[in-house]
Amino acid sequence: LKLMRECGMHIGIHGYEHVWMGNLPVEDMKSQIDKIHKALSEGGCIDSGNWTMSYPYGSWHDEMIDYISQMGCKAGFLSQVGRAYINSKERYKIVRYDTIDFPPRGNRYLDAEKLEAYK
Numbered sequence: 193l194k195l196m197r198e199c200g201m202h203i204g205i206h207g208y209e210h211v212w213m214g215n216l217p218v219e220d221m222k223s224q225i226d227k228i229h230k231a232l233s234e235g236g237c238i239d240s241g242n243w244t245m246s247y248p249y250g251s252w253h254d255e256m257i258d259y260i261s262q263m264g265c266k267a268g269f270l271s272q273v274g275r276a277y278i279n280s281k282e283r284y285k286i287v288r289y290d291t292i293d294f295p296p297r298g299n300r301y302l303d304a305e306k307l308e309a310y311k
Contacts, residue, residue, distance in 0.1 A: 203237045205245050250270050273303070
């Protein structure tokens with residue numbers, strides 16, 4: 193991970209274990225974030241005051257967004273398929289395309305683009 197970062201890749205946080213963060217009690221959610229944040233920042237893989245979060249399974253809650261924003265997180269990524277229009281108000285709820293949304297594995301990007309046409 194450190195070499196990937198040194199080569200220009202962005203490393204984000206996803207939780208210490210791959211669990212449904214939105215279903216955890218607040219203290220357990222904080223522990224999941226604290227553990228991975230500490231490991232990656234001490235390992236030189238992330239900047240401890242300037243990082244991003246991808247919610248495992250797209251699972252989150254408002255307390256989680258409050259917590260990560262206080263810790264220096266700059267953006268949060270949902271698992272919801274769609275084209276992102278980033279603004280500071282919704283920067284912790286960014287929709288995205290995943291590799292499984294494109295051929296040869298899938299075509300969910302087509303459904304998202306159709307929805308965009310109606311906005």
